[in-house]
Amino acid sequence: MKPSEAMRIAWEAILKNKVRSVLTMLGIIIGVAAVIIMVAISAGTEATISEQITSLGSNLVFVQGSFQRGGPGQIPTGGLVYDDAAAIQDNVSGVVSVVVEQNSSETVKVGDVTLENVELLGTTTGFPSVRDMDIAEGRYFSEKELERKSKVAVLGSTIAEELFGDENPIGQTITVGNTKLVVIGVFEEKGLVGNTDFDSRVYLPISVVFQKFIFNPFARFMGDNIRMVYVEVDPAANLDDIITQIELLLIKRHEVTADTADFAITTQQDIIATQESTTAAFRSLLAWVAGVSLIVGGIGIMNIMLVSVTERTREIGIRQAVGATPSDIRIQFLTEALLLSIVGGLIGIFVGVGGSYIFGLISDMRTVIQASSILLAFGSAAIVGAFFGYYPANRAAQLDPIEALRYE
Amino acid sequence: MTAQQTIIQTIDLTKVYGMGDVSVAALKGVSVDILAGEFVAIMGPSGSGKSTLMHILGCLSHPTDGRYILDGEDVSHMDRAQLAAVRNQKIGFVFQAYNLLARTSALRNVTLPLLYNHANPKTLAEGDEKARVVLELVGLADRMNHQPHELSGGQQQRVAIARALINDPVMVIADEPTGNLDSHSGEEIMGLLHVLHQKGTTIVMVTHDPKIATHTQRTIHLLDGLVDNVVNNGHDVAQVSDLRYKEAK
Ligand SMILES: Nc1ncnc2c1ncn2[C@@H]1O[C@H](COP(=O)(O)OP(=O)(O)O)[C@@H](O)[C@H]1O
Ligand SMILES: [Mg+2]
Numbered sequence: 223m224k225p226s227e228a229m230r231i232a233w234e235a236i237l238k239n240k241v242r243s244v245l246t247m248l249g250i251i252i253g254v255a256a257v258i259i260m261v262a263i264s265a266g267t268e269a270t271i272s273e274q275i276t277s278l279g280s281n282l283v284f285v286q287g288s289f290q291r292g293g294p295g296q297i298p299t300g301g302l303v304y305d306d307a308a309a310i311q312d313n314v315s316g317v318v319s320v321v322v323e324q325n326s327s328e329t330v331k332v333g334d335v336t337l338e339n340v341e342l343l344g345t346t347t348g349f350p351s352v353r354d355m356d357i358a359e360g361r362y363f364s365e366k367e368l369e370r371k372s373k374v375a376v377l378g379s380t381i382a383e384e385l386f387g388d389e390n391p392i393g394q395t396i397t398v399g400n401t402k403l404v405v406i407g408v409f410e411e412k413g414l415v416g417n418t419d420f421d422s423r424v425y426l427p428i429s430v431v432f433q434k435f436i437f438n439p440f441a442r443f444m445g446d447n448i449r450m451v452y453v454e455v456d457p458a459a460n461l462d463d464i465i466t467q468i469e470l471l472l473i474k475r476h477e478v479t480a481d482t483a484d485f486a487i488t489t490q491q492d493i494i495a496t497q498e499s500t501t502a503a504f505r506s507l508l509a510w511v512a513g514v515s516l517i518v519g520g521i522g523i524m525n526i527m528l529v530s531v532t533e534r535t536r537e538i539g540i541r542q543a544v545g546a547t548p549s550d551i552r553i554q555f556l557t558e559a560l561l562l563s564i565v566g567g568l569i570g571i572f573v574g575v576g577g578s579y580i581f582g583l584i585s586d587m588r589t590v591i592q593a594s595s596i597l598l599a600f601g602s603a604a605i606v607g608a609f610f611g612y613y614p615a616n617r618a619a620q621l622d623p624i625e626a627l628r629y630e
Numbered sequence: 631m632t633a634q635q636t637i638i639q640t641i642d643l644t645k646v647y648g649m650g651d652v653s654v655a656a657l658k659g660v661s662v663d664i665l666a667g668e669f670v671a672i673m674g675p676s677g678s679g680k681s682t683l684m685h686i687l688g689c690l691s692h693p694t695d696g697r698y699i700l701d702g703e704d705v706s707h708m709d710r711a712q713l714a715a716v717r718n719q720k721i722g723f724v725f726q727a728y729n730l731l732a733r734t735s736a737l738r739n740v741t742l743p744l745l746y747n748h749a750n751p752k753t754l755a756e757g758d759e760k761a762r763v764v765l766e767l768v769g770l771a772d773r774m775n776h777q778p779h780e781l782s783g784g785q786q787q788r789v790a791i792a793r794a795l796i797n798d799p800v801m802v803i804a805d806e807p808t809g810n811l812d813s814h815s816g817e818e819i820m821g822l823l824h825v826l827h828q829k830g831t832t833i834v835m836v837t838h839d840p841k842i843a844t845h846t847q848r849t850i851h852l853l854d855g856l857v858d859n860v861v862n863n864g865h866d867v868a869q870v871s872d873l874r875y876k877e878a879k
Binding site: 223231539547622 | 685690710732743747
């Protein structure tokens, strides 16, 4: 039988039984759509993560404090202190700059607007540059203001909106806890990075945070605790060497050993590696789910094709009686299975592309449709159709003409 | 009667259904010769093996034993694909139950065998033209686009006959072609078969009606899987045709 004839017969058979055809295709439609949507989600997630990583700024080493508690009843000791940052800057070669941050939370009031538990982030002047944040209006505080513990604040975009609405916040006074701060700038929207909402924070000189918002009676003896030091390194310098230097310096300063270290050093590379391994795991999970749904779709085709062969036994008998060979019958049913999965695949592509798009709109996950996933899904649908169509087609081909004709 | 070529020759055909205790011997050694251009009726009580014989003659099943030479070719041991090709090119089978494809026009039912004629493939246009000719022959040129459920039993059987003729077979095999029809439609079908016969087609037909049988050239009586006797009805080709025209008056 000519392929065009086989296609025509298969197409007619599909059209003659539309409901059954759609049911047969459903599995493939879902499978193909699932592959496309899941790949789009995982590509979207990867894109978001890699943007976040670049938005961290480049050539950064993160030094984070971690408390080592003493015995029961003892005062928690250690952690990073403010002077560690200056020590790193002064003693470690290859360091371009250091930026420090410490956070707290307070109630913020402007007129009759009151916001509870607002995160205050005390930083130094290099912060916008290491975290890649741009000022939308006004300015960031200066070195002088940091030194003089000036009562100034820079607002994240969300909190500026919540406090001032359409009004211009620059020059206005906000009450943070019991302290009045003058707004000198507003950041551009930054969005979520990891779990941190950069837009809902109030940024202010870290010296003000120490003075007004953190009660630490031991600061006089041990220095002011800080959460994190961002160390910007010379791109040409050896990163491992810098990390070792920082480690040795802090071990000495804190009088600890490598095992009892009260700080942790990570690099951008570490973060990228962690993120990559999570997304790789996520991606392979999605690939499995999608693959399984395609196979389920294939089994669906096989089931309904088997039912179809049984239902059409008489038709098969008639075709055999007028001269269809076993291979003619096999080709006919195989073509039908293939056509069903190809049409199902095409519908699945529409559903998948549309679904990815809609999913990206309505959920807070991003989707990036990958052309390769469309080809992959479509190709697998065709292979699945041929694979699972073979058994029913062969069953049809093996029917005995007389018995097939006698079938009611 | 001029010397005619033998179209069908069977030698000791047997057919056993099933195995062991439950086996049924439907044919127990049937030897018949049928000549080109003959019109032969097969008669016999129900269960005597008529359909079984027709299925073997129609290459729809293999004999258990014995030989079957069709148009000079031994088909007894052909495989399924080869038998299918023989059915397609040499045999037109007409069933009691018409066996048309449902939801398919008369035209497409008639062209169905062309799909499987791998030896002489026709273009769609050539095939449709040929189908028109045979549909005209059976008197259904105006019903070409009707589906089986829109046709009477007699018309459906005529579509089936047109389908049997589309590949210019060497013979037509009909198993009780009038069995499902009222007497008037039955007579029409018989008339059509006579016309085909007159045009030179070899026809082997099973019938229950002795009157119909006597209008053929020979009647082979089967009994319990064996040829009981063969009756020469005493018509040559011309006489059979004359008879038909006499009846029609
Ligand atoms: N597929 C089959 N399986 C078992 N026995 C069968 C089968 N077909 C026919 N027979 C038996 O073979 C015998 C001949 O049947 P058949 O050729 O149909 O006779 P007829 O057409 O003369 O009525 C009967 O006894 C019938 O029961
Ligand atoms: Mg019978």
